Amino acid sequence: MSAVLTPQHPSTMADSADRSGLPRALVEWLSNILGDRFTTNAAVCLEHGSDESAYEPCPPQAVAFPGSTNEVALIVQACVAHRVPVIPFGIGSSIEGHLLAVHGGVSIDMSRMNQVIEVRAEDLTAKVQAGVTREALNKALAHTGFFFSVDPGANATIGGMVATAASGTNTVRYGTMRDNVLSLTVVTPQGQVIRTARRARKSSAGYCLTQLFTGSEGTLGIITEVVVKLHPQPEAIAAAVVHFPSVGAAVDTVIQAIQLGVPLARAELLDAMTIKAVNLHSRTTLAVEPTLFLEFSGSTAQVEEQSAALQSLVEDNGGGDFQWATRPEERSRLWTPRHHAYFACLQLRPGCRSFTTDACVPISVLAECLTETVADIQASGLQAPVFGHVGDGNFHCLLLVDPGNPEEVKTAEAVSERLMRRAIRYDGTCSGEHGVGLHKMPYLEEEHGAATVDVMRRIKRALDPLNIMNPGKVVHVQVGAA
Numbered sequence: 001m002s003a004v005l006t007p008q009h010p011s012t013m014a015d016s017a018d019r020s021g022l023p024r025a026l027v028e029w030l031s032n033i034l035g036d037r038f039t040t041n042a043a044v045c046l047e048h049g050s051d052e053s054a055y056e057p058c059p060p061q062a063v064a065f066p067g068s069t070n071e072v073a074l075i076v077q078a079c080v081a082h083r084v085p086v087i088p089f090g091i092g093s094s095i096e097g098h099l100l101a102v103h104g105g106v107s108i109d110m111s112r113m114n115q116v117i118e119v120r121a122e123d124l125t126a127k128v129q130a131g132v133t134r135e136a137l138n139k140a141l142a143h144t145g146f147f148f149s150v151d152p153g154a155n156a157t158i159g160g161m162v163a164t165a166a167s168g169t170n171t172v173r174y175g176t177m178r179d180n181v182l183s184l185t186v187v188t189p190q191g192q193v194i195r196t197a198r199r200a201r202k203s204s205a206g207y208c209l210t211q212l213f214t215g216s217e218g219t220l221g222i223i224t225e226v227v228v229k230l231h232p233q234p235e236a237i238a239a240a241v242v243h244f245p246s247v248g249a250a251v252d253t254v255i256q257a258i259q260l261g262v263p264l265a266r267a268e269l270l271d272a273m274t275i276k277a278v279n280l281h282s283r284t285t286l287a288v289e290p291t292l293f294l295e296f297s298g299s300t301a302q303v304e305e306q307s308a309a310l311q312s313l314v315e316d317n318g319g320g321d322f323q324w325a326t327r328p329e330e331r332s333r334l335w336t337p338r339h340h341a342y343f344a345c346l347q348l349r350p351g352c353r354s355f356t357t358d359a360c361v362p363i364s365v366l367a368e369c370l371t372e373t374v375a376d377i378q379a380s381g382l383q384a385p386v387f388g389h390v391g392d393g394n395f396h397c398l399l400l401v402d403p404g405n406p407e408e409v410k411t412a413e414a415v416s417e418r419l420m421r422r423a424i425r426y427d428g429t430c431s432g433e434h435g436v437g438l439h440k441m442p443y444l445e446e447e448h449g450a451a452t453v454d455v456m457r458r459i460k461r462a463l464d465p466l467n468i469m470n471p472g473k474v475v476h477v478q479v480g481a482a
Contacts, residue, residue, distance in 0.1 A: 020061040021104065026082045030064060030106075033074055037065040037112070048087075048107040052095040052342075054353045054403070055438065060087060060101035067112050069185055069193055069224040076222065077191030079106055085468045088218040090160030091133065095356045096437025098164065098217050102472040108222060110159055116140045117225065124230045125182060125199060130159025130223050137228075146230040149174035152433065153339050159223045164435035165215030169338070172258070172391030173265045173297070174231060176433070178214050185225035186213055189464035199227055212459070217435050218470035220463050234297035237265070238307060239331045240322045242314055243289040247271055247374055247386070249317040250290045251367040253310070254390045256317075258363060262309050263302075266295035267391035271374070273348070274341055274385040281344030282337035287320075292390075293338050295331075345385040345398045355399035355412040359423035360432025363393045369426050370395060373419055380415050382408070394432035421446065436474045444475065 018027040020040040030038045039045075040062045049059030066072045079086050085105030092099065101107065113129035116137060120126070121144050128137060135155045137148050150161060152168035160166075162184065167176035174180070183197040186209075196209040213221055244250040247269065254267045270278065270291045279286055296306040311322060325334045337344070346354060361369045370386070377384045377397065388395025399415055401408040420430040420443045430443040445453045457475045460467070467477050 022061050022084060022106070023082045026078055026084060027062065029078055030062070030075065033078075034064055034066070034071070037067070039063055045107070048089050048092070048099065048109060049101050051092055051097065051099050052354075052356070053097045053100075053437070053439065054355050054401075055097045055100060058097075058100035058102055060107040061104050063089075063107045063109055065109050065112050069113075069187065072108060072113075072187045072222055072224050073191045073193050075106065075108060076187050076189070079468060080189070080191055080466065083466060083468065085471050086222070087470050088159070088163065088222045090131070090157035090163070091155070093154040093156050094160070094164065094435070094437065095354075095358075096431070096434050096439045098435060098437040098470070098473060100438065102438070105468070105471075110157060110224070113159075113224065119144060119146075119230075120199075121146060121230070123199065124232075125227055126230055127225060127227045128158050129225055130157060130162075132158050134158065134161065141230065144230075145233050147233055148180070148228055149231050150177050150180055153342065158226050158228065162214050162223050162226055163217050165433070167389065167392070167394070167433040169266045169268055169335075169389060171389055171394070172267055173263065178211060180229045181210060181214055181226060182229060183227040184210055184213055184223055186221040186223055188221045189466065189469045193224075194221075215435065217437065217473055219460060219474050220469060222469070234265075234299075236300040236303045237295065237297045237326070237331065238303050239266075239293070239295045239325045239334050240307070241286065241291060241293055241334060242322050243287045243291050243320045244314075245289070245318050247290045248367045248371050249319065250292050251370055251390050253313050253317045253319060254292065255363050255366060256313050257310055258391060260309065260313075262306055263298070264294065264306070264310075264391055265297040266293065267389070268293040268338055269386075269388055269390040269395065270338065270341060271386040273383070274345060274387045277344040277348050277385060278337045278341055281340060281347055284337050286337075289320075292319075293335065295335075341385075341387055342398070345400070348385070349383055349400045349402075351402070352400040353403045355401060355416050356434070357397045357399070357416050357419050358394070358431050358434040359396075359419055359428060360392070360394040361423050361426040361428030363391075365426045365428075366390060366393045366395075369422060369428070372422060373397065376415060376418060380411050382411060382415065384415070389432075392432070393428065438473060441474065441476065 016024045018024045045059040050057040089107045089109045110131040113131040115129045117127040133155045149170045152166045296303045325331045383400045399412040401412045
């Protein structure tokens with residue numbers, strides 16, 4: 001990975017080209033169909049070629065704002081006819097370069113497809129357009145007694161969360177996006193509209209296309225509608241913060257709790273540097289020590305039982321006293337700083353760029369992997385907060401570097417590379433939830449093997465023979481290859 005990425009767009013200069021470099025006929029046709037919802041404005045394109053990664057912006061040549069699945073299909077059909085790439089855009093919160101237009105093309109912004117289509121409380125499902133954000137969905141569910149569980153921290157769109165197989169703070173209890181999607185409506189690379197499954201909770205009828213498109217990062221099709229699972233709001237919820245003498249002690253506490261069957265709803269680790277950043281950003285006064293943010297849910301009796309069991313483990317591992325929050329406003333005040341941890345850490349070094357890592361290992365080796373990683377960071381001399389969803393073995397390091405300092409960039413690249421290979425060595429993965437994008441492509445073969453990656457590449461070629469769907473991401477496929 002490089003902190004500066006400035007790929008050259010293929011100019012797509014046909015006999016008759018618009019000043020954007022796109023075929024004039026394509027620009028005119030999309031302008032007629034979408035009106036002012038299609039633009040080649042440089043500022044709008046730059047916004048849609050920028051994310052939270054360490055990569056430099058790489059804008060598309062145009063941006064389209066569809067309002068329906070049918071319009072997405074029309075856009076794709078037009079781009080197919082002119083061999084122009086398309087790149088889905090949710091809210092721009094990705095950190096692996098997913099939305100960068102490395103081969104030019106049209107960014108398809110799903111933000112206007114933001115309707116909750118239906119809520120079926122009796123089936124515990126909701127059908128939404130891809131541009132609905134997770135917070136908007138839960139707001140729509142506020143008075144139903146149900147909620148959507150996947151919480152990656154950022155207020156990401158549901159479509160983007162499906163595309164990256166997102167997870168987050170609730171994963172230890174409710175699972176990842178893969179566990180919470182029943183069906184998808186997808187526009188294929190040929191501009192056809194397909195539905196991957198019906199609303200039944202299970203099916204053995206044919207290939208599981210829902211899971212194929214979940215985590216495909218826009219390289220196999222554009223997700224326009226999603227049927228998600230809902231969960232009942234628990235009777236009682238209690239949140240707590242507890243400090244530890246070391247990262248290893250905090251992790252050991254969570255792993256022992258899981259192995260004993262304590263049903264934690266959330267278990268988040270923030271190291272001392274992250275706590276320092278959170279205190280500065282959110283004006284909290286937490287002790288600057290490795291800290292667990294915990295949540296318990298269920299009946300009142302179950303919450304009390306879970307809390308007591310965990311307190312005993314905390315004492316055994318040298319942890320401090322619990323700081324409790326039971327009322328909704330107290331829990332919100334407790335968890336909001338955690339959700340802002342990423343941006344809080346960036347403010348530790350104004351003007352920096354973050355090489356943000358995302359590794360996941362089996363929980364039995366998490367403490368060991370984390371300890372090695374922390375030692376590696378300390379030896380590197382970099383400023384790098386560590387935090388993560390330790391209940392499922394997933395953690396992040398934010399390697400804060402001056403993008404104008406080549407030595408720092410080189411050091412960060414080396415630390416990131418060692419972490420990816422360390423996770424794979426522990427039989428883990430180079431990405432637990434951020435996805436592959438541009439950054440993790442070099443590690444796929446190490447993790448899965450050449451034959452497995454070749455299967456991925458053949459799937460890509462079979463579904464997208466022109467390679468117009470977010471080309472240059474996940475697996476290497478020659479542009480325009482059949």
